[in-house]
Amino acid sequence: MFEYAPAPESRDVVDIRPSYGLFIGGEWVDSQGDNRNKTVNPASEEVLAEVAWATEADVDRAVQAARKAFGVWSALPGSERAKYLFRIARIIQERSRELAVLESLDNGKPIRESRDVDLPLVAAHFFYYAGWADKLDHAGYGPGPRPLGVAGQVIPWNFPLLMLAWKIAPALACGNTVVLKPAETTPLTALLFAEICAQADLPPGVVNIVTGAGETGAALVNHPDVNKVAFTGSTEVGRQIARSVAGTGKKVTLELGGKAANIVFEDAALDQAVEGIVNGIFFNQGHVCCAGSRLLVQESIETELLDALKRRLGTLRLGDPLDKNTDIGAINSAAQLAKIRELSDLGEAEGAERWSPACSLPDKGFWFPPTIFTGVAQSHRIAREEVFGPVLSVLTFRTPAEAVEKANNTPFGLSAGVWTEKGSRILWMADRLRAGVVWANTFNRFDPTSPFGGYKESGYGREGGRHGLEAYLDV
Structure with a gap:
C-alpha cells in the first residue's frame, strides 16, 4: 500500500x-x-x-x-x-x-x-x-x-x-x-x-x-x-x-430519504462493480439520500465480491477533509454520528456480522469507519431504515425476479443500481424497479440535464x- x-x-x-x-x-x-x-x-x-x-x-x-x-x-x-x-x-x-x-x-x-x-x-x-x-x-x-x-x-x-x-x-x-x-x-x-x-x-x-x-x-x-x-x-x-x-x-x-439497492449479477465486471459499490455508499461518508446502502449480490459470487470489496476498503484513507488524499471525511454532526452508532449497534444486536478495515480515528471531531454488515435479513432495521452514514448492508439473491422483489421491499423508492454485462437484463430490471433513478454499471452519477426524484x-x-x-x- x-x-x-x-x-x-x-x-x-x-x-x-x-x-x-x-x-x-x-x-x-x-x-x-x-x-x-x-x-x-x-x-x-x-x-x-x-x-x-x-x-x-x-x-x-x-x-x-x-x-x-x-x-x-x-x-x-x-x-x-x-x-x-x-x-x-x-x-x-x-x-x-x-x-x-x-x-x-x-x-x-x-x-x-x-x-x-x-x-x-x-x-x-x-x-x-x-x-x-x-x-x-x-x-x-x-x-x-x-x-x-x-x-x-x-x-x-x-x-x-x-x-x-x-x-x-x-x-x-x-x-x-x-x-x-x-x-x-x-x-x-x-x-x-x-x-x-x-x-x-x-x-x-x-x-x-x-x-x-x-x-x-x-x-x-x-x-x-x-x-x-x-x-x-x-x-x-x-x-x-x-x-x-x-x-x-x-x-x-x-x-x-432512500434505501437504495445496488444489485450485482454474477456476470458483472467485478472490479468495476467494487468501485461502484464504494462510490455508492462511501461517497460523502454515506450522507447521500440515494446512497447504495443495500448491496444485493448474486449468491454465486458473494464470497469473491466481498473479498475484493474488503481489500478495496483497506486502501481508503480516512482523515482531514482538507487533505487532497482523503477518501472518507468527517460525519457532519455529533447528532448524526450518534444515530449512525445506534443503528450499527442494533445491526450487531439483531445478528448481522460487522466488519470495518483497520482504521485509526482522529481524537477530535466526529468520525465513523467504513462498515460492512453481512448476514443481514430484510427484517433487520439496518436493511430497512436510512442510516445516512458509511454503513453497507449485504444481502444475496439467486434470480433476477428475487433481486427485484428484495430491492422493492422497502418503503423508499429513490434510486437503484444494476451491474451486469447484459443490456437486456438492465432494461428488464429498470422496468420493474420502483425507483426514480436506475443507474446501469455506475452509481451516484448526476447531470443537470437529467431529472432526479423518487x-x-x-x-x-x-x-x-x-x-x-x-x-x-x-x-
Whole structure:
C-alpha cells in the first residue's frame, strides 16, 4: 500500500466572518431575535462562525422582499434573466476553490469531492437553467407558462451548495423569486452565495437567505404568501410539510430519504462493480439520500465480491477533509454520528456480522469507519431504515425476479443500481424497479440535464432537466 505525504488545501483562500446576519432584500440585516448558533468544523469541532437564526418576523420580511422583487424579476424577458444566471455560474467557477474549501470546512466532506464533484455540478446547474430561461414556451408545458411567485426552499446539510443550486437555478430561470433556508449545521456556503448574488448585481429581493433551525423552516413553509415549497431532507419532516400545506394551493416538491439497492449479477465486471459499490455508499461518508446502502449480490459470487470489496476498503484513507488524499471525511454532526452508532449497534444486536478495515480515528471531531454488515435479513432495521452514514448492508439473491422483489421491499423508492454485462437484463430490471433513478454499471452519477426524484416515501416531484422546470411554472 502506498504511503501518502500530507497534501493539505490552504484555508487562506477563505475569509470567514466572525458572525453573519440574514440576507434579505439584497442587504445584510440583523435578526429580530437574539438566538444565534455556532457552526463548527466537524473534523475538529472548531467554531467557524456565529450565525443569526431567523424568527417568524424575519421570515415574513424575507417573503415580503421576495414578493416585491417578483414583479420586477418576472417581468424581465427570459434572455435577461439568463444573463444573471450565466453571470452567477461564471462567478461560481471563478470562486470555486474558495467555495470548495468552505464547503469541506463546514460540512466535513473531503476536499477532493467538494472540488471535483460538488462545485462543477453547482456551476453546471446554473449554466443549464440559464439556457432554459428564454425557451420556456418550448419546454413542453404549453405556450406562455407563468412563474408561480415566491418559492420557499429548505435544503439539507449533506450537499449544502449543490442542493441550493438544484433549487434556486430553475426557480430563477422560470421567473420566480426565492427565500431559502440552509441547514443549521452548514449555512456558510449559502451565505457566501448571497455575496455572489450581490456580486452578480442580481436585483434586490430575488434571492433571500434566512438561516435557522426547524422553526425557521416551518415559518417559511407555512407562510401564506409563499406559492411554492421545495424541500430536501428526511421523510419524517417531509410528512409534516405535506400535512401543513395540504389544502393551501401551494405547489410542493419533496425529495426525501432512500434505501437504495445496488444489485450485482454474477456476470458483472467485478472490479468495476467494487468501485461502484464504494462510490455508492462511501461517497460523502454515506450522507447521500440515494446512497447504495443495500448491496444485493448474486449468491454465486458473494464470497469473491466481498473479498475484493474488503481489500478495496483497506486502501481508503480516512482523515482531514482538507487533505487532497482523503477518501472518507468527517460525519457532519455529533447528532448524526450518534444515530449512525445506534443503528450499527442494533445491526450487531439483531445478528448481522460487522466488519470495518483497520482504521485509526482522529481524537477530535466526529468520525465513523467504513462498515460492512453481512448476514443481514430484510427484517433487520439496518436493511430497512436510512442510516445516512458509511454503513453497507449485504444481502444475496439467486434470480433476477428475487433481486427485484428484495430491492422493492422497502418503503423508499429513490434510486437503484444494476451491474451486469447484459443490456437486456438492465432494461428488464429498470422496468420493474420502483425507483426514480436506475443507474446501469455506475452509481451516484448526476447531470443537470437529467431529472432526479423518487417514489413512495422518497417523495414526489423531479429536480433537474426539463422536468425540473415544471415545479416552478403555473402550467
